[in-house]
Amino acid sequence: MRRAVIVGGGPAGLMAAERLAAQPGIEVDVFDAMPSLGRKFLIAGVGGMNITHAEAMPDFIARYGARAAQIAPLLDDFGPQAVRDWIHGLGIATFIGSSGRVFPREMKAAPLLRAWLHRLRGQGVRFHVRHRWQGWDAAGRLRFSTPAGEVAHAADVTLLALGGGSWAKLGSDGRWVEVLASQNIPVAPLRPANCGFDVAWSEHFRQRFAGHPVKPVVGECGGLRQQGEFNITEQGIEGGLVYALSAPLRDALDAGAPAHLVLDLAPGRSQERLQSDLARPRGRDSLAKHLRRCAGIEGVKAGLLHEFCPPPVLGDPVALAAAIKALPLPVRATRPLDEAISSAGGVRFEGLDDSLMAQTRPGLFLAGEMLDWEAPTGGYLLTACLASGYRAGNGAAAWLSRQPA
Numbered sequence: 001m002r003r004a005v006i007v008g009g010g011p012a013g014l015m016a017a018e019r020l021a022a023q024p025g026i027e028v029d030v031f032d033a034m035p036s037l038g039r040k041f042l043i044a045g046v047g048g049m050n051i052t053h054a055e056a057m058p059d060f061i062a063r064y065g066a067r068a069a070q071i072a073p074l075l076d077d078f079g080p081q082a083v084r085d086w087i088h089g090l091g092i093a094t095f096i097g098s099s100g101r102v103f104p105r106e107m108k109a110a111p112l113l114r115a116w117l118h119r120l121r122g123q124g125v126r127f128h129v130r131h132r133w134q135g136w137d138a139a140g141r142l143r144f145s146t147p148a149g150e151v152a153h154a155a156d157v158t159l160l161a162l163g164g165g166s167w168a169k170l171g172s173d174g175r176w177v178e179v180l181a182s183q184n185i186p187v188a189p190l191r192p193a194n195c196g197f198d199v200a201w202s203e204h205f206r207q208r209f210a211g212h213p214v215k216p217v218v219g220e221c222g223g224l225r226q227q228g229e230f231n232i233t234e235q236g237i238e239g240g241l242v243y244a245l246s247a248p249l250r251d252a253l254d255a256g257a258p259a260h261l262v263l264d265l266a267p268g269r270s271q272e273r274l275q276s277d278l279a280r281p282r283g284r285d286s287l288a289k290h291l292r293r294c295a296g297i298e299g300v301k302a303g304l305l306h307e308f309c310p311p312p313v314l315g316d317p318v319a320l321a322a323a324i325k326a327l328p329l330p331v332r333a334t335r336p337l338d339e340a341i342s343s344a345g346g347v348r349f350e351g352l353d354d355s356l357m358a359q360t361r362p363g364l365f366l367a368g369e370m371l372d373w374e375a376p377t378g379g380y381l382l383t384a385c386l387a388s389g390y391r392a393g394n395g396a397a398a399w400l401s402r403q404p405a
Helices: 011-021 039-044 057-062 065-077 080-089 110-122 176-181 203-209 240-244 246-254 271-278 287-295 299-308 317-325 380-402
Strands: 002-007 026-031 094-096 101-104 126-128 132-136 142-146 149-153 157-160 187-193 213-221 224-232 236-238 259-264 327-331 342-347 364-366
Touching (some): 002 011, 011 026, 011 110, 011 157, 057 065, 065 380, 080 094, 080 101, 132 176, 157 380, 203 299, 213 240, 213 299, 246 259, 271 287, 287 299, 299 317, 299 327, 317 327, 364 380
Parallel strands (some): 002 026, 002 157, 157 364
Antiparallel strands (some): 094 101, 132 142, 142 149, 187 342, 213 259, 224 236, 259 327
């Protein structure tokens, strides 16, 4: 029997385990640093487990931005429909929501994970928790720190699915970066993705509007434009619309350029109509009442206009209408990596072969969020993690079959 060791018990690692366990003559062991498996997977499903998306494949693939060319072949192997079919095979029904997102019928991650682990155990996969990977010893064995001290395990093939650098308390702490870099495996620096941003609010605005949602609005940055909503925080902004546009905002900051989330605060009205409505005589009405009555702008939206528009703009119907349709909200920094939903950066595809094996270390395969790609929320993250685990697991099994007994 050959032994395959998988380090990381999240979706990518478990999918790789499933593929390897399906091949005869391979024993599969999964190691994870946490007390139980799939911690981040379970937390991500607390608000409703979004597993994939039903949009057309060209649009789906485009969600992976600069790494679309590398992710597309993985999705050819195991794409959105394959994800749904696989979940149905676990006895979990799915449905497509009004936004195109795909959910389990029960909207929860726990039943899916329980069914999956039950099937893997039935395939003979062995699980080892509270084992934190530390690299390799002089004999090439995998080193793990455990509550009982350090242990070492030999493997005929190794697959790492250690996650990125966000949510360290759930196991994705990025400690593996230095270990892999020391093996001449190229790694791009880890950066926040699907993250919030700091904004230099005035004290008045912060006290008045922190915690308020801003909806509905259209946001634009770097040529991307999307409708949605976000939240004002003590430090800045966060939420679905911000996450969807976080990559171009972050990249602008990294390049040292001014970064703005440009907001359309009245997506249902044209600038011409706003200009005409705002030009009506105010009489004794305050600006707040005039904005509410003529433009439907009140509360936090009105607060944003006061925060970023000088008095001459607020007093000019033409300039005010333009500001309502394209208000630049300046961001000054990303929130810390550990607060991000996911991370960008990781093991560069240029250092891997088509089966996701490291070119400088034969027999070492990599999968999941520790690879150098990113995607918005909406099922794209989970789908690519599963697809990479599928590709790497198959690749590891094929590589083992070519090794002499």
